[in-house]
Amino acid sequence: MxxxxxxxxxxxxxxxxxxxxxxxxxxxxxxxxxxxxxxxxxxxxxxxxxxxxxxxxxxxxxxxxxxxxxxxxxxxxxxxxxxxxxxxxxxxxxxxxxxxxxxxxxxxxxxxxxxxxxxxxxxxxxxxxxxxxxxxxxxxxxxxNSQILPFVFYNKKIFADAGVEIPKTWADFTAAVTKLKAAGVVPIELAGSEPWAASMPLVALASADVLGQNPGWIQDRYAGKVKFTDPDFVAAMQKEVDLIKDGAYSPDALNVDFATANKNFLDGKSAMYIMGSWFTGSSYVTPEQADGFGAFPLPTDDGSVVIPFNMGxxxxxxxxxxxxxxxxxxxxxxxxxxxxxxxxxxxxxxxxxxxxxxxxxxxxxxNTLYDAAYAYVNSDSKKVSAFGWVNNDDALAPGINDSFYALSQSLFSNTDVKGQLAQLDSDWDAATAK
The missing domain is CATH 3.40.190.10 (Periplasmic binding protein-like II)
Known part of the structure; x- marks a missing residue:
């Protein structure tokens, strides 16, 4: 659910x-x-x-x-x-x-x-x-039930008008952001005032770039074999800082709540929206609206497809x-x-x-958007735990979800990625101390 x-x-x-x-x-x-x-x-x-x-x-x-x-x-x-x-x-x-x-x-x-x-x-x-x-x-x-979270939802008309194709790699994705911004469109909608929603880009990056390379990363973190300050995790979070710096989000993104973000995206005020698969439900999008949108997983550097999967x-x-x-x-x-x-x-x-x-x-x-998203459930693409959202052994240590979600907001003003991740490591160690 x-x-x-x-x-x-x-x-x-x-x-x-x-x-x-x-x-x-x-x-x-x-x-x-x-x-x-x-x-x-x-x-x-x-x-x-x-x-x-x-x-x-x-x-x-x-x-x-x-x-x-x-x-x-x-x-x-x-x-x-x-x-x-x-x-x-x-x-x-x-x-x-x-x-x-x-x-x-x-x-x-x-x-x-x-x-x-x-x-x-x-x-x-x-x-x-x-x-x-x-x-x-x-x-x-x-x-x-299951969820895929997050997807990158996109406005088909805005993409077509701006000459943007569905990106296959991270380089394609950042190029699309640049092209959309040049066309006068907010590239990515963000419900920045609510930490859980603001964290969706970070969830996508951690799932695709970190768990996509090492599906056992969370278990390795419990075992003390890896840290948030390791280069792979730092690099994944740095991508979000780069998106912020490049103007991927609205200047007032941190003042936008979840309901407003949904409306902004549906009203065509932004081209993409990184959000969970629940967005395909009728409580969020009508069948007529659904026809105008598509969905794809956040692209990776090498173009490999990684599906952040959550058993609900x-x-x-x-x-x-x-x-x-x-x-x-x-x-x-x-x-x-x-x-x-x-x-x-x-x-x-x-x-x-x-x-x-x-x-x-x-x-x-x-609707058609749900059907397109559901096709990924049975696809052969690599599936990993949706970072911070699963209810199994890959769930984060108690309290760490809130710390990770808060990071999504603090990165707008504090670009010291490694320093903030060091605090996340400290929080994790405290949460798991025997």
Whole structure:
């Protein structure tokens, strides 16, 4: 699903505020409990809302799952902002850790023993890549769907008018940026005010240039064999500094939020947009608009194609729940409900990964941009972990996502790439210290 983990850097609110927020179980502040009846087991489910995943979606999806698990009721708790990890930690600190949580980063919670793994037999029975989200051999988020993030989306008309072809190499890409700028077009749209969105070019560069050469780089970082300050990683991040210097982004890019960036790109105010495959969903682009856009992976120096791949999923189960079995049964039912994934396919551009249900079986309506992006899922191109976005052993150390995302903004004013990456190494070492 979309942003299987959106982790923007936000200040943590006071616990008293959190406790108050926890009592408000929907985006409007109204309590919403599904399946409540005398003697039922009440579970709490932390969700979040986006243009695709609305309050109505969550209510309906919860109802779908509750029907499959007798004797439960589910109260929805909505994360007040995009940082679901931070909110979950706040709830845990106040003694209100939910029974089921949506789209968190498991590595931020597994060391504390807060999550319950799903059963291997159930995973193997139901998913094309049952170990796609495995951490140390255990899976805490079902691998229900996949994403490619990011793509480089482009405006076909702007490219044609400027005489720009789809770039195959990094040199082609930078030449296209120069040509588009000369034509009076903002070459690349950037939602620079939101760290997770601003980081998309860095995610693309780290995935293509670093993991593309060494798919085991993240595991090597855990083992202390590589560092962020090594030449390959520095060179990848330097490319972003060069893009900034060359005027690839709007001068006010750091003031543009995600919604505005989407609108700017759709309105033809920019030629390219580096964003996740969720952008192909109907919550972001209409079928008519989709026909005017294309997508390609960020080019590498030698033209080899590298696909930043992320196995998505939604539900995680609290190991501290008073009803772990019921919570797990609800999470499993939610993950397998065809109607839930149909909505995610249509609105959020999810690529389904269920073993028993193919994409045509969902009856989902997709657009031409989705179809073009989905073709990469089954392509023979090299697939690597989308840097900073996966929920498996290649997930970054706890807290490092926020540090990496913040780098995307600081590079606009601080061009000391190696110095900033040295701080990232320090943060990593602190996060992994025993």
């Amino acid at each position: 979309k942003r299987s983990r959106v982790a923007s850097a936000v200040a943590l609110g006071a616990i008293s505020v959190v406790a108050l927020a926890a009592c408000s179980t929907s985006g409007s502040g109204d309590s919403n409990t599904s399946g409540a009846s005398a003697g039922s087991t009440d579970l709490t489910f932390m969700t979040f809302e986006t243009p695709a995943l609305t309050s109505q979606f969550w209510d309906t999806s919860i109802d779908n799952a509750v029907k499959e698990v007798p004797g439960i009721s589910v109260t929805k708790i909505v994360s007040p902002d995009a940082d679901r990890n931070a909110y979950a930690k706040q709830l845990q600190a106040s003694g209100d850790f939910p029974d089921v949580l949506s789209s968190i980063n498991p590595k931020d919670f597994t060391d504390a023993g807060l999550l319950e793994p799903f059963d291997d037999a159930w995973l193997k029975e139901n998913f094309l890549q049952p170990d796609g989200n495995a951490i140390g051999g255990k899976t805490y988020i079902p691998p229900t 999923g939604t539900t995680s189960v609290s190991a501290k729940s008073a009803a772990v079995d019921k919570a797990k049964a609800f999470a499993e039912a939610w993950s397998l409900a065809p109607d839930n994934l149909k909505v995610l396919i249509e609105t959020d551009g999810a690529f389904p990964m269920l073993k028993k249900t193919g994409i045509k079986d969902f009856g989902a309506s997709t």
